[in-house]
Amino acid sequence: xxxxxxxxxxxxxxxxxxxxxxxxxxxxxxxxxxxxxxxxxxxxxxxxxxxxxxxxxxxxxxxxxxxxxxxxxxxxxxxxxxxxxxxxxxxxxxxxxxxxxxxxxxxxxxxxxxxxxxxxxxxxxxxxxxxxxxxxxxxxxxxxxxxxxxxxxxxxxxxxxxxxxxxxxxxxxxxxxxxxxxxxxxxxxxxxxxxxxxxxxxxxxxxxxxxxxxxxxxxxxxxxxxxxxxxxxxxxxxxxxxxxxxxxxxxxxxxxxxxxxxxxxx
Ligand code: MLT
Numbered sequence: 001x002x003x004x005x006x007x008x009x010x011x012x013x014x015x016x017x018x019x020x021x022x023x024x025x026x027x028x029x030x031x032x033x034x035x036x037x038x039x040x041x042x043x044x045x046x047x048x049x050x051x052x053x054x055x056x057x058x059x060x061x062x063x064x065x066x067x068x069x070x071x072x073x074x075x076x077x078x079x080x081x082x083x084x085x086x087x088x089x090x091x092x093x094x095x096x097x098x099x100x101x102x103x104x105x106x107x108x109x110x111x112x113x114x115x116x117x118x119x120x121x122x123x124x125x126x127x128x129x130x131x132x133x134x135x136x137x138x139x140x141x142x143x144x145x146x147x148x149x150x151x152x153x154x155x156x157x158x159x160x161x162x163x164x165x166x167x168x169x170x171x172x173x174x175x176x177x178x179x180x181x182x183x184x185x186x187x188x189x190x191x192x193x194x195x196x197x198x199x200x201x202x203x204x205x206x207x208x209x210x211x212x213x214x215x216x217x218x219x220x221x222x223x224x225x226x227x228x229x230x231x232x233x234x235x236x237x238x239x240x241x242x243x244x245x246x247x248x249x250x251x252x253x254x255x256x257x258x259x260x261x262x263x264x265x266x
Contacts, residue, residue, distance in 0.1 A: 003058075006078035012058035013051040013079065017043030020112070020258070023076060023088040024050040025096030027118070028183050029147075029175035030168075031057030034093065037247035042254060046089070051079055053099070055179035067182040069095075069190045073102035077110065089258055091115040093243060094215060095183065101193040104200060113261045114204040115254055118212050118240050120219035121226070123192040132184040139180050147180070148172035157211040157239035164244055197226035203260040204230040207253045209238030209245065229260070 003012050014032055016039050024035040032050040039048045053072050055062030064071060076099070080088065089112050092100030097119025104111050124132065139147050152169035197204070204227045206220035217234065224230040233253040238245035 004079060004082050006082045007075050009054055009062075009075065010060040011051050011054070011075070011079060013049060014039060015047070015049050015083070017045070017047050019046040021047045021049055021083075021085045021088045022254075022258075023080070023085075023090050024048060025072075025076065025090070025092040025099050026050070026053065026056070027092075027094035027096050028187065029056070029144075029151075029180045030093075030171045031175070033057070034171060034241075034243060035091075038091075038243050038251055038254070041247060041251035045255070046258065049079075049083065049085070049088070051076070053096075055182065056175060061176060062179060062182060064182055065185070066189065067179065067186040069098045069102040069186060070106070071186070072099040073106055076103055077107050080110065086110065087112045089113045089115070089261065091117060091254065092119055093117045094119050094240065095187060097215075098187065098190050098193070101196050102190075105193060105196045108199070108201070111200075111202055113202050113257050114200060115207060115257055116204070116220070116223055117207045117250065118209055118215045118242055119206075120215045121192065121194040121197055121223050122219065123190060124188055129188045132188045136181045136184045139177060144173055144175065144177055144180060155214065155240035157209065157237055157245055159237055160239065160241075160245055164241070167244055168241055194222060194226050197223055197230075200227050202229070203257055203264065205253055205257045206230065206232045207235060207242060207250055208232060209235050209240060209242040211237075211239040212242070214240045231257075 052059040208220040
C-alpha cells in the first residue's frame with residue numbers, strides 16, 4: 001500500500017496511470033476508494049492521484065479538533081511537492097470540492113482545470129450548521145453505523161442499486177468517529193468561495209446528479225455563472241454520489257473538460 005509523508009503527516013494514496021496528473025479529492029465521510037470507478041476509466045489516459053485526506057481512510061488519524069478546508073488544501077500542495085507535481089487537473093467531490101476551492105484560492109497557479117462534482121461554492125446556512133452539530137452529537141452517542149445507513153439511503157438517487165448503497169455505507173462506516181466530528185466542524189466554518197471562481201482562469205465543469213438533493217443543479221449554475229470558462233454537466237440517474245452511481249457519464253464529463261484544456265494549450 002503506498003504511503004507518503006507530507007506536512008508532517010502520513011497519507012495513504014493511489015497513484016495509477018501516466019500522463020497529465022489529475023488529483024482526485026474525496027468527499028465526506030468517505031475516502032480515496034470512492035474514485036475507483038473513475039481511476040479504472042481514466043487511468044489509461046491520465047495519471048490518477050487519489051489520496052485519503054488527513055484523518056480519513058488509511059491515512060493517519062488526525063490530531064486536529066477541526067479539519068478545515070484550508071488544512072486539507074495545504075496537505076494536497078505538500079503531497080504534490082512530494083510527488084514533484086507542479087500543476088494538476090483538480091477533481092473534487094462534495095467536501096472535496098470545498099477543499100478544491102480552498103486549494104484554488106491558495107495555489108491558483110497549481111490548477112490546470114477544475115471539476116466540481118456534486119459540490120457547491122456557497123457556505124452553510126444557519127440551519128445546515130445546526131444540522132452538522134446534531135450529526136456530530138448523534139454520531140458520537142449512537143455510533144457511525146446510523147450515519148452510514150442514513151447517508152447511503154438519503155444521498156443516492158431513488159433508483160440506486162443495493163450494491164451502490166452498500167459501497168457508500170461501507171465507506172462511511174470505516175471513517176473514524178473523531179474525523180467525522182472534526183470534518184463536520186471544518187465544513188461548518190468554511191466561507192462562501194464563489195468569488196474564487198470569479199478569478200479562476202482555467203476551464204471548469206460542474207458535474208451534478210439530476211437527483212442530488214445536497215448540491216442541486218441551482219448550486220452548479222451559481223458556480224458556472226461565476227467562472228469565465230465553465231459548463232454544467234447533468235448526470236442522469238445520479239444523486240449525490242454521481243461517480244459511483246453513473247461512472248461512465250462522470251468519466252465522459254471529465255474527459256470533455258480535459259480536452260478543453262488541451263485545445264486551449266494547442
Ligand atoms: C460530502 O458528500 O462531502 C458531504 O455530504 C458534503 C456536505 O455535507 O456538505
